[in-house]
Amino acid sequence: MSRPRRTRVGIIGAGPAGLLLGHLLHRQGIDTVVLEARTRDYVERRQRAGILEQGTIDVLRECGAGARMDQEGLRHDGIELRFDRQGHRIDFPSLTGGRSVMVYAQTEVVKDLIALRLEAGAPLLFEAEALAVEDFHSTAPRVRYRHEDAEHVLECDVVVACDGFHGIGRRSLPADALRVFEREYPFSWLGILADVPPSCDELIYAHHERGFALHSMRSPKVSRLYLQVDRDETVDAWSDDRIWDELATRFAVDDDWALRWGPITDKGITPMRSFVAEPLRHGRLFLAGDAAHIVPPTGAKGLNLAVADVTVLASALVDWFAHGNETALDSYSDTALRRVWRAEHFSYLMTTMLHRDPREDAFGHRLQLSQLRYTVSSTAAATSLAENYVGLPLI
Template sequence: MTVTPGPPPARTTVGIVGAGPAGLLLARLLHLAGVDCVVLESRSRGYVERRQRAGILEQGTVDALRAAGAGERLDREGMPHDGVELRWGGRRHRVDFPSLTGGRRVWVYAQTEVVKDLVALQLNEGPPLLFDSPVSAVTGAGTGRPLVRYTRGGREHTLACDWVVGCDGFHGVTRRGVPDGALSTFERTYPYSWLGVLADVAPSHHELVYAHSPRGFALLSMRSPAVSRLYLQVPDGTDPSAWTDGRIWDELDARLAVDGDWSLARGPITQRSVLPMRSVVTEPMRWGRVLLAGDAAHIVPPTGAKGLNLAASDVVVLARAFGQLARTGSTAGLDAYSDTCLRRVWRAEHFSWFMTTTLHTAPGQSAFDTRLQLSQLERIAASPHAAAELAENYAGGPVG
């Protein structure tokens, strides 16, 4: 447990609920802009730093982390990737990002590592970061002084804020601080899930591989040069423990198979879990003095690698708006926050839907629908314009 000396603060300009990458990056950017804030996190530091999530960072997210002073270890240990490989029907086609996007690329660097870097910065030189401090309520969203009620060390505390930013996920407390009916939620649930595994074996390809197969989707990814991250499309409700190591490797082998010289390296599987697939967007992302960021406002299926990157974009916009308020007294940036972010959110939602529905086989899918998927993959392989559309969406533009 991390202990902050002295009593917890009673008031702040920005109260941030949630110490995931969105909340931590926002706190860091506010600190650099001279805006005081407090971060409240219900879980322990150890839990937050072990929580497995995304692993792909867009160029813009990497640029934002560097600007925040959190890029040193990323630059040393992160793995830059200049493309992805698509596989279907025994074929393989590489989409080259730099040549199609004017030089942009992506990085493989796990969310756990991003969080560790930001936590270290926050505890060493930033504003208060309070772990083991679950928030029970956010009140006064429509007033000039919202309150955050939380528990720390067995005692109830109240944090008075000028603004509250919810970075505590879709089921977090912050959303409940907005009056019923003030938010609209748009949602799509996909009829399949991902079985994700970590394996102590070097990746079998130097870049990510996305595979369409009659047996279902598969993804070959990585966490480091010695650790593979792999995914299989499975039915909803799948029990991960029902899949033996041998069955997982055999299925990956079958779905990733291509004509020619390539083989899948196998190794000990150290972790497995099942991830449901859904898309969610909440509008607006601000009500009164409460703002939502990251998963608290939107969720994307992981096929497009957008979740962490959207969260980073949200908080870059927010930090810029709070900096404007501190310098000039103008709330123009905060007033435009929701509309500014939602334009990027819906583009990312559409791309994630495209990648998901193009590469997965839905239960009961017709032969006609399968041929449409294959036609789309063929077009990406044959048309520079179609490939550029995929590359531009995947690599992303400037954050914020």
């Protein structure tokens, strides 16, 4: 097999961030190589976020990656906040000048971007594990990687680490090169996929004395639901019947709404964490997406932050390669981090407003209910939630 030895931009990770960056640069005639440690099948099946902000929708459409999204994605014009056995809708278009979100799973975004890259004949190596990023403070950084039981070296002008929280990109940096900000939450999410039509037209965020619950969907026939569970909980402790019983309890309202039950096809536990590593540039090594930051999924920001990062970075790289202008590259970290911290704050507010913290007393619970009531009764508060949820401008 012929492997590329030299490229302008070496990209570690074939998730949405790495694939979209490669696609944006390829469209501008900039050579890239994408290295992915996992198999193609794993990458295309990995369950992650499913809510696309308006800005993410616009980027995918503009770069030619939105055709299937527009055919199969589900436009949502609001969400429901449910508490005290009552539902309260937040209408996005009326509060944000017509903007909305779309339900379209990350797995489908990844499939679309992989298909575009393979159609273009651009290098994409699966089961190619990056081992280290070397000489990133020089003008010729390198990625050492293992592929088909042998080690190889990819020489680059620039390396972009889009390889997630546990990836080698950030770990290649000395500890004193980063400022790390982190918060772990004392609970996790138990997430399921079920072969049953959704019980709602839009997402339901439920605050209950037993804990948070979220009703989402992947398609008109597949539901995606979540339960707040203890941080040390295991999937084995939750039978299908127990999951559905608990979901029904937490979503219960005083009208005739009912939760639809069906076969559960997937279960998983997701810990809740907020994390930011600054800066996002280190010489010729750039961090993007989960390699640089993690948000709790309550605000639906993870995938959207990754798209925002690489959209800004792609524009900066194009300017540099075409004109030798490094101004936008120099400001990439500051530009991206402004959006990252806004999303971190919104995700934190949504998480702390909706979840029951086992360390909190009755006073804390009353504060949560007060915030929820204010959010659904105040146009100003509802507008703030809606603006952050549909997404602020990319730059």
